Amino acid sequence: MILETDRLLLREYVQADAEAFFRLNSDPEVLRFTADSPLRSTEHARQILSSYPIADYRRYGFGRWACIDKRTRAHLGFAGLKYLEELQEVEIGFRLVRAYWGFGLATEAAKAAVAYGFEHLSLKSIIGLVIPDNIASVRVLQKIGLKFSNQVCCRGLELERYTISRQRFTKRSSDL
Template structure:
């Protein structure tokens, strides 16, 4: 998968295992992982394995996956945005995660818009979901700004005992 998407301030590109060191902070900072159900990763090697098992495998299996989000100004990897097939729901999810210093700047929305456009134009998708922890108002606000509305609550193994809000939107 060689897709590169450019927005005003960002580049969205496929992850490689070489991104593990730059991606590591997004897997350990408590504020970043608070609502996603992941435990902090212990090492860069664990992150490398996660990238290989996650987006890198998804690119081969489904033809798409989460993109690395790169701040154009510096070339720094600042998060992810993009699409992921969710087998438990037979749906494609839009997800996003950024380093805290990049919150509140409209970047999740900017990356999300580009990911939605990619899903519609390149993958011919007709619907997307976004799974949001009920206490994660920041993520819920991004989903709403991107045109998603709460469709229902769902349980996920990753976040035991919590009914996640499943937002949805037609494309």
């Protein structure tokens, strides 16, 4: 287990999460503002889990984490930090099963992940990348303190880059 918030547990993905990961990543509405194609099967989900989040834990010590409902133990989606080789930056990302949108859960998970990045991983800055039309995602980034910095081309998409420095995170935390 990596993190605990009021309503969530964030933990590393394991192969046994393949079916839940498939359900999340085969909903076209969930993938609408991402560069990802829908997963085809649980087996495909298993391969993606191995090649991305699980490989990232080994390579960098962190990656996208499974968000688990503390009360029901249901898999709600993912949130977490990912090292982007293309930009040489660490990105906060989040993606939830549709039924759980609109309850502040992405904000709760992302806030905890960003704090972990500064307090435990000693990162200097964290970025967020979004398609501008993804209003919910932009809003989550703003609520956790990231500010628009510039436009970038990444994953073959024109994206807006939001950022927060450790210095601003620390100041923001002491102001709250």
